Amino acid sequence: MRGRQTVRDMVLSLAVIGVVVAAVYFFIPHDDSQSAQQNAVKTVDYRVEVATARRAAPYAVAAPEGLPKTWRATSVSYRASEDGKGGAWHLGMLDPEQQYASIEQSDAPARKFIQDVTLGASKVQGEQAVGSKKWDRYQGDTYRALVRTEPGVTTVITGTAPYGRLADLAAALVAKKG
Structure with missing residues (x-):
């Protein structure tokens, strides 16, 4: 019992x-609503950081101009290197569909930089036309990316957003040296 x-x-x-x-x-x-999920990610103002990076970087730093307010910046940084080579600019954003997209730039060796910021994505067939420029496409398990390598700087637009959204971000970029 x-x-x-x-x-x-x-x-x-x-x-x-x-x-x-x-x-x-x-x-x-x-609150489980979509607006609560959107508000959970903090939006940052990157104007001061982009101006500082443009003064410090040995290359023209690219930042978006004219994007709709539905694009929200969520992270920003510029990391200078000790020897003046390999400085890295980062601006992370959420697109209107809440997908991640970021701008990554560096004057470090392109191959390693691309592998690092795309989390190991590989180059795939085809290019993405953005205005009059062609960008290489990369696809990985986590991120896809658009990559443009120019003398002295590699620019990578990467994230979970589809290629069309990454191209929208690339089209809004304005590169300036401060």
Whole structure:
């Protein structure tokens, strides 16, 4: 008889815990809406950082101009290198569909830089026309990317956004030296 009481007590205890969990779920406010998910990611102002990077970088730093307000900057950084080569500019954004896209630039050796910022993506067939310029396409397990290598700088537009959105971001880029 003693064994049945412990099983019965355990089932009753689990039922009481279930009632408490249900009450917490239903009576404590929570927001699962799309706007709550969008507001969970902090938007940053990158104007000061882009001006600083343009003064410090040995190449013309590219930043978007004229993108709709539905594009939101979420991260920004410029990391200078000790020897004046290999400085890296980063601007991370969310596109209107909440997909990630970033601008990555560096004067470091292109091959390693591209592998690092695209998380190992490989070059695929075809190019993406952006205005009058052609960008190489890369595809990986995590990110896709558009890559343009010019003398002294490699620019990578990478992220989870589709190629069309990456091309929209690339088209908005204006490269300036400060």
